[in-house]
Amino acid sequence: MELVEERPYRFRIDPHDGMRVPGVVFASRDLLSDAEQSLEQVANVATLPGIVSASYAMPDIHWGYGFPIGGVAATAVDAGGVVSPGGVGFDISCGVRLLAADCDRQGLRGMLPAIMDGLGRRIPRGAGPGGVWRLSGQEELERILRGGSRYAVEQGHGEERDLTRCEDGGAVADADVTQVSERARERGLVQVGSLGSANHFLEVQEVAEVYDEPVATAFGLARGQVCVMIHCGSRGLGHQICTDHVRLMDRAMNRYGITVPDRQLACTPVDSPEGRAYLGAMAAAANYGRANRQLLSDAARGVFRRVAGVRLSLVYDVSHNLAKMETHTVDGTPRLLCVHRKGATRAFPPGHPELPEDLRDFGQPVLIPGTMGTASYVLAGVPVGDAFHSACHGAGRTLSRHRAARTVTGRELRARLERAGIAVRPKSWRGLAEETPEAYKDVSAVVAATEAAGLSRTVARLVPLGVVKG
């Protein structure tokens, strides 16, 4: 794949083989050293009907189902633009939530082990069923699919600020529960309030460094402060919805005269029965994901309150696997776009009307979870931005799970982390080993590239004190 360096941290793939727009990759050569397959995917995405501006990739790009993870693609609804489940990913509404404690590390004194033990007992994790919330039945599940974290808060599992500081106020209105299959519902019923496995986690962190004092203060963050970061998604429900609708679109594509270079790019027009069906089901999964993170927050709050008398306030909650209808100016004209962000975080600029009032002057918090045992970052959306106001979403995997697990055993890794002062409460040794830091790019380099490319500005760096893993 030929990359033209337009300027530092911005590369272009010129249109070829049916690409309707160029590819644009924000990264350093170093970060792209093993990216040939995923760059191929960037080019494939550029062939989709209705795509505008470019097929974008963030610095943490790596290979994914159809679309690369770290990909951003927007299609114009009035130009037959398509929506593709592969552009969102299997874990619909996977995202990150950051809570700030009303104490610093010293304030916890010797209570961290007890907090970690409490979280270890209280936070459901790993594959399969099990969540903190036992639902009364399908009707209550539907209330979650429609109401997201708003419903969870109404039921007493949170506070008003949890909604104002959550993307979309905690819920989107366009969920269509009739497009969520029986199987997806069955899986979803028993997993509300659970982390899942793989790279999902709940971490107790400390703000190690503040790079932008005024913005950090507005976000509610200060050096030394204890935080809780939750990274998880919509579990089996989102996975099943993706599976169901990929199949439907794969069968329907012909009828719309759409051909794609890879079947995993299955798509139909946004403005088609299949497109609307997917977007309605996806919105339901988005609400489920927010409710999931809300209930885990509630559970973590209970542990912090009981063990240490500490309060946790929501800084922000943002998804990095979602397609959203947004209006953006393309070639001087405002257009309604379906913006796919897959492993990419929305990063609205200062002044954006959808930001909560107390954050509006500062830009949207962009939450970047790091690799286990390394740093995580908080960034902020910038006035100009790029890629429809998007940023990276994490470190980006480089080793397969299998290869990662061959480099270290879970027990060895836990001992290493504990020696570094990081408490670990794993569910499975194998799962822990698969998440070893060596399997990922350096999140600091990814964040530096994101800032240097002009996608966001760095606000704070957080380091783990304890990690709860699936």
Add this chain to the structure above:
DNA sequence: ATGTAC
């Protein structure tokens, strides 16, 4: 990511 396969 995922009851790590239809």
